Amino acid sequence: MVTPTIGVLALQGDVREHVRMLAASGAEAVPVRRREELLAVDGLVLPGGESTTMIKLIEAFELLEPLRKRVADGMPAFGTCAGMILLADKIADGIAGQETIGGMATTVRRNAFGRQVDSFEGDLAFTDGLAGDRPFHAVFIRAPWVEEVRGHARVLARVATGPATGRIVAVRQGHLLATAFHPELTGDPRVHEYFVGIVKEA
């Protein structure tokens, strides 16, 4: 596939920023709101926003089962922040009964960095050659972290400084990718390019 078509789930959250980054990373980017649109894409980005709101909208738009099925059937998906929560099999502190799409063998903790450090920025060193030799400047906004990875989920990056040092903030499991931060906000296309590569391989 020369130019993959990658959808951005467009029910809530920072959709436009992802569309722009995907377009700059060698993909055709399209918003996805309906089942037929979901079925037509080669991969999907789940943006940041508010995971409790997003899952309600996903249910209201009757997308939960179609999303679960496409993810289970191998469609590459990339979740950022709230999107990372949506891809996790478990939420450590979710409001009672908060559903996820699931698929990644991870447990995430919402708003994990706490109130004082609500939002912050920092440089990350990635494994897996994702970022070459240069650190990736990451923006965290009321971010979750990954409390635990199981099975085939692999850690790609951890927080490098401060009280949260060592916390897992990027994970890959085969065709699934998740970051606790917002790579769509900093103008550095490396994480999006990496995801476009996963979609091309799939």
Ligand SMILES: NC(=O)CC[C@H](N)C(=O)O
């Ligand atoms: N920037 C974000 O996506 C924040 C995620 C939000 N705290 C949630 O739990 O859904």
